[in-house]
Amino acid sequence: xxxxxxxxxxxxNKVLLDNVDTQFQxxxxxxxxxxxxxxxSTLMKVLSRQMDDYEGVVTYQSVDSKAIxxxxxxxxxxxxxxNIDLAFPLKVWEVVMMGRYPHFSGAxxxxxxxxxxxxxxxxxxxDMAERNYLTLSGGERxxxxxxxxxxxxxxxxxxxxxxxxxxxxxxxxxxxYQFQFMRKVIExxxxxxxxxxxxxxxxxxxxxxxxxxxxxxxxxxxASGSKEEVLTEAHxxxxxxxxxxxxxxxxGLRLFFE
Amino acid sequence: xxxxxxxNKALFPILTIVLVVTFFLSLRFGxxxxxxxxxxxxxxKWISNNDLxxxxxxxxxxxxxxxxxxxxxGASLAVGGVLMQALFRNxxxxxxxxxTSSGAAFGASLYxxxxxxxxxxxxxxxxxxxxxxxxxxxxVCVFLLSKNRTTGxxxxxxxxxxxxxxxxxxxxxxxFLSYLARDPQARSITFWNLGTLSGANWIxxxxxxxxTVVCLIISLRYAKQLNALMMGxxxxxxxxxxxxxxxxxxxxxxxxxxxxxTAFMGxxxxxxxxxxxxLRLMNGSDNRFLLIGSAIVGxxxxxxxxxVSRLLLAPAELPIGIxxxxxxxxxxxxxxxxxxxxx
Numbered sequence: 001x002x003x004x005x006x007x008x009x010x011x012x013n014k015v016l017l018d019n020v021d022t023q024f025q026x027x028x029x030x031x032x033x034x035x036x037x038x039x040x041s042t043l044m045k046v047l048s049r050q051m052d053d054y055e056g057v058v059t060y061q062s063v064d065s066k067a068i069x070x071x072x073x074x075x076x077x078x079x080x081x082x083n084i085d086l087a088f089p090l091k092v093w094e095v096v097m098m099g100r101y102p103h104f105s106g107a108x109x110x111x112x113x114x115x116x117x118x119x120x121x122x123x124x125x126x127d128m129a130e131r132n133y134l135t136l137s138g139g140e141r142x143x144x145x146x147x148x149x150x151x152x153x154x155x156x157x158x159x160x161x162x163x164x165x166x167x168x169x170x171x172x173x174x175x176x177y178q179f180q181f182m183r184k185v186i187e188x189x190x191x192x193x194x195x196x197x198x199x200x201x202x203x204x205x206x207x208x209x210x211x212x213x214x215x216x217x218x219x220x221x222x223a224s225g226s227k228e229e230v231l232t233e234a235h236x237x238x239x240x241x242x243x244x245x246x247x248x249x250x251x252g253l254r255l256f257f258e
Numbered sequence: 259x260x261x262x263x264x265x266n267k268a269l270f271p272i273l274t275i276v277l278v279v280t281f282f283l284s285l286r287f288g289x290x291x292x293x294x295x296x297x298x299x300x301x302x303k304w305i306s307n308n309d310l311x312x313x314x315x316x317x318x319x320x321x322x323x324x325x326x327x328x329x330x331x332g333a334s335l336a337v338g339g340v341l342m343q344a345l346f347r348n349x350x351x352x353x354x355x356x357x358t359s360s361g362a363a364f365g366a367s368l369y370x371x372x373x374x375x376x377x378x379x380x381x382x383x384x385x386x387x388x389x390x391x392x393x394x395x396x397x398v399c400v401f402l403l404s405k406n407r408t409t410g411x412x413x414x415x416x417x418x419x420x421x422x423x424x425x426x427x428x429x430x431x432x433x434f435l436s437y438l439a440r441d442p443q444a445r446s447i448t449f450w451n452l453g454t455l456s457g458a459n460w461i462x463x464x465x466x467x468x469x470t471v472v473c474l475i476i477s478l479r480y481a482k483q484l485n486a487l488m489m490g491x492x493x494x495x496x497x498x499x500x501x502x503x504x505x506x507x508x509x510x511x512x513x514x515x516x517x518x519x520t521a522f523m524g525x526x527x528x529x530x531x532x533x534x535x536x537l538r539l540m541n542g543s544d545n546r547f548l549l550i551g552s553a554i555v556g557x558x559x560x561x562x563x564x565x566v567s568r569l570l571l572a573p574a575e576l577p578i579g580i581x582x583x584x585x586x587x588x589x590x591x592x593x594x595x596x597x598x599x600x601x
Contacts, residue, residue: 050492074498081496087347087488088543098489101482102498152497 001025002163002195007046007056009039009219016042017054018219024212026161027189029182030197031206033230034216035240040199041167043216047197048079048165061161074102077163078149082171084141086133092144093129096120099151115154119147122184138172146181150188158193166198170205178202182209203244207231207253215239227253269541273554277329280561284325285317287565289573292317319459327458327466328564329557331523332533334470334515336556339530340548341477341512344484345505348414349535350593353516354527356417357396357424362517363450363525364428365392367435382461386469389521393513396424401509429525452579453524455564462522469518473511474553480507481546488543526579528586529556535589559585 002024009017017039024030034040045051047058049065058065060076078099086095096119100112108116120126123143128136136144146169153162166185170178182205188194200206206213206227213230215223217239223230231253236244247254286292292313300314310318335353342351342358353359369388403424404416432450449457483504486494495501519526537551563581570576 048496050495070495070500071498074496079496081493084489084493087490088349088538090485090488090543094485094542094544095489098486098497101486105482 001061001161002047002197003057003059003062004043004047005057005059007043007054007058009042009046009051009054016219017046019056020216020219020221021056022214022221022224024195024197026195027192028196028211029186029189029209030195030212030214031210032197032199032214032216033201033203033206038216038239039219040216042219044079044165044167044197044199048077049073050079060163061159063160071102072160074152076153076157076160077165078152079165079167080146080149080169081167083138084145089132089134091129092125092131092133092136093120095133095144096129096148096151099148099154102152111155115151119151119154122150123147124180139174139177142169142172143177143181146184153194156191156193161193161195162191164188164194164196166196168199168201170200170202178205185209203231203236203255207255231255270550270554273551273558277554277558277561280558280565281325281329284328284561284565285321288321288568289575290316292321323460323463324455324458324564325561326463327455327523328561330463330466330470331455331519331526332529332556332558332560332563333553334466334473334519334556335526335529335560336533336552337470337474337477337549338512338515340534340545340552341484341508341515342530343534344487344545345508345512346417347488347490348417349538350414350531350590351417352528352531352590353512354525354530355425356421357400357428358393358513358516359520359525359527360425360428360432361396361399362389362393362513362520364396364431364435365389365517366521367432367439367450368392370439371435382465386465386518386521389517390513392428393517393520394509396428397509397513400424448577450524452577453520453526453582454567454575454577454579455523455560456575457522466518466522469514470553473515474549476507477511477549478546480504481544481549484508484545524577524579526560526582528582528590529560531593532582532586532589533559535593 004020004022007017007020008015020043032040032043042051046054049058052066060068065073093116096116097108097112099119100108100115104112117126120129123146125140125143125147128140128144133141133144149164153164156162169181173181185196186209189196210227212225213227214221215230215235222239223235231246233244233246236242236255242257245256245258285297290313296313297317300310300317303310303314304318338353338358342353342356343349366385366389369385373384400417400420404420406416429451436450483494483499486497486499487504491501533552533556534548537548537555541547563578563585567576567578567581
């Protein structure tokens, strides 16, 4: 389990996160939503330890993240960031193999290569394996990086758990790949040691796929729980300053905005 | 496992053969052509301590160390180029462009002028040490000054302009010191600005050899981390790279490699630019491949350049920096005009 305990982040006088206290269970799709500037990205950076100037504690399976060595953390925690450029041309498989870097020294072992092949297949990018990354479109790159972070966490680690953090993973994907991507993530969640936390902007996607939704506004955690609990008219209107119409149907929850 | 091995298994053997051939050509030709028989007899006599004739002495004391220097200096400059390009995430970075070489030249010439005054001496290592200090100062200056204060990234324009300024500063310092210097070698400004392997002897090549081999072996340990850095500093950190440590190691290795060569042979530009570029064209950008490949191709290229510099105006010599620049400048301009690398 991944826990954020009383996280406060200040930069100068500005409070970016105000006493955020929540937890992320394995086997569930945890989605963070909130308006622009609410502190979603800051929270992701605190969770992933890309930022360490905060009050409070982040724990990975009850271990303070600040106490975990760099390499050990890289073996159990992967982050999908947005918009990654490469400084030099590399083949797609070389990029995906980077996910295994924390796991081997010297040359990749057979199990590293197998993880690579499997992740490429899982995201249906195996045909691109030999292509130059720099010639790919934005959406293709996004899928390649998803294969990369998955390669990083390919093998189960029941002791420490595995932690996959997705910072707006859907930005460059069309609707087909957005759905495909979310379904793949849900497929991954059958592996019980995997904690997935993602930031999404599309509330309908959150309503469609999220198991636990965390709503952040002005640096505070406003609500956290099932979609029925969090995606209410009152919460949404307050956070996004738009009055929603929410339909509760057999297929799930749907939001419309006037 | 076959699937992901980078193709071209024949590449390293072929390059090694080319290196050996170039090396032997470089042994034979120059102001004086030395025959195979003379090469054999001088090595035989060297081992058995017999008297040497003139050509044999030229071979053992001048030609052989010089040929070895060509291989070692080429290797060290090219490996330095790979390291700096990986660190700055930019294919146009080169020890000659970002001030390492000129700083090293300044440090070395300072030693020639003040060497008799200062008390500190480390034997044969004093000169390379002085060059390393100079090279470190200039490289760190360029690294820090070219960084954008808000984003923390070095843009190419900032890098080139800072490098230009630091180069100009240190090379004019070298010029000034050259006037004051008593040492005949240090007095020649062209020696520092354009480089030559004519000063190679057994002591200098042993020092360069030790430094080159040690630095290459260490740098291979960091190849993976440098690969991860291609995706940017944040991504590298997410893959467990200790960024500060990596920067310190890589800059130190580069300074050692480049400064020690420069201390004995002067500033030789563009080797660190051309060699990694050629290798990327052959087989991609994996730094493990680039580091080993650059050591070999750097050796080949500089040996060839030295051969040209010896033969073109024989029995006079052309500074080797002129030859490397003639090859390097077109490559540099091509790289600048290329859109692939998002400047």
